[in-house]
Amino acid sequence: MIDQLGNPIDISVTPKRIVSLVPSQTELLYDLGLDESIVGITKFCVHPFHFKSTKQIVGGTKNIKIDKIKQLNPDIILCNKEENTPEIVKACQEICQVHVSDIVTIEDCLELIIDYGVIFKKRTNAQRIIDKIQFHLNNFKTFVKDQDVLKVAYFIWREPWMVAANNTFINHLLQLNKYDNIYDNLERYPEVELKKIRLEGDPEIVFLSSEPYPFKDEHAFEIGRKTHHAKTVFVDGEYFSWYGSRLIKAFDYFIKLRHRLGSISD
Template identity: 90%
Template sequence: MTDHLGNHIDISVTPKRIISLVPSQTELLYDLGLEESIVGITKFCVHPFHFKSTKQVVGGTKNIKIEKIKQLNPDIILCNKEENTPEIVAACQEICQVHVSDIVTIQDCLDLINDYGVIFKKSTNAQRISDKIRFHLNNFETFIKAEKVLKVAYFIWREPWMVAANNTFINHLLELNKYQNIYANLERYPEIELKKIRLQGDPEIVFLSSEPYPFKDEHAFEIGRKTHHAKTVFVDGEYFSWYGSRLIKAFDYFIELRKRLRTISN
């Protein structure tokens, strides 16, 4: 089979020693029942919590410890086009085969779950996870029909100020939630000038994500001075940016967030 970038993956022998360099994919592996096969993770792989003490940490998503990875003798290393650099992927390919995901839509997520089910001989578990995601998605789509469109900006970083824009999984989920992203005309994660936010689209809601930047109240106040009437809301970034099995919980979170926004707006 091939990964999302077209790289060949040999599945004639099921990989038994897995290194995951992507937090959301680590959680997915656990939910697929592959805990015993995971030998290496990143320092950002916080779910499940006990992995920090039971698995070998091989660095971050952008800065790996290649010698640690070699010592773990992996059969396969799991990467992501957005999370890991091309240099990291190339270095890992010198050690063993590498699967690189590229996630922009929910369908991409479902395809990845299916891929892992095939690669690791966990197709039944993969189908169960996919079915749960589809079930919660269907319920959410029924709920969101009655909600109005809100103009939003979704911030991910400060100094420089950065937002989620077009061709990202975050923007895909914003659209699904009927949030009109004022930066959707830009690509990926652009740096923006905060003083021009009203000229860009004058959002009704500004989302401050819990990751990767730890936004605080003073940052919300700083943004508020530039937007005037916009409401600034802290949101759980895992639900807007983690794919895989995290989506099972995400749609209930989105419903509760919408209900909270109704209260804020009134």
């Protein structure tokens, strides 16, 4: 088989020692029932909580400790095009085979779950997760079809100010929620000038993600001075940027978020 970048993956022998360099994929592995096979994770792999004390931490997603990974003698290392650099992937390929995911849509996510089910001989568990995601997704689509389209901006960083734009999983979920991203004309995670936000789209809602930047009230006030009328809302970044089994919980969160926002026209 091949990974989502077209790299060949040998599945003739089921990998027994896994290093995951992607937080959402670590959570997915756990939910697939692969707890005992996971030997290495990043410091950002915070779900499930007990992994930080039971698994070897091999660095961050952008700054790995290659010697620690080698010592774990992994059979496979799991990476992601967005989370890990090409240099990290290349270094890992010198240790063992590497699977690289590339997630922009829910369809990409479901494909990844299927692939993991095949690679790790967890097809039944994988299908169970997919069925749950599709069930909640269908319910959410029924809910959201009656909701108004809202103009939004989704901030992920400050100094410099950065937003989620086109060709990202975050933007895909924004679209699914009927949020019209004012930065949809830009690519990936561009830097933007806060003073130009009204000229560039004048959003009704400004989302401040809980990750990767720890936004606080003073940052919301800072944005509020530039937008004047927009609502600034703190959102859980895991539900907008984590894929895999996290999606099972995401759609209920999106419904609750809509209820929190209420009608901005009131």
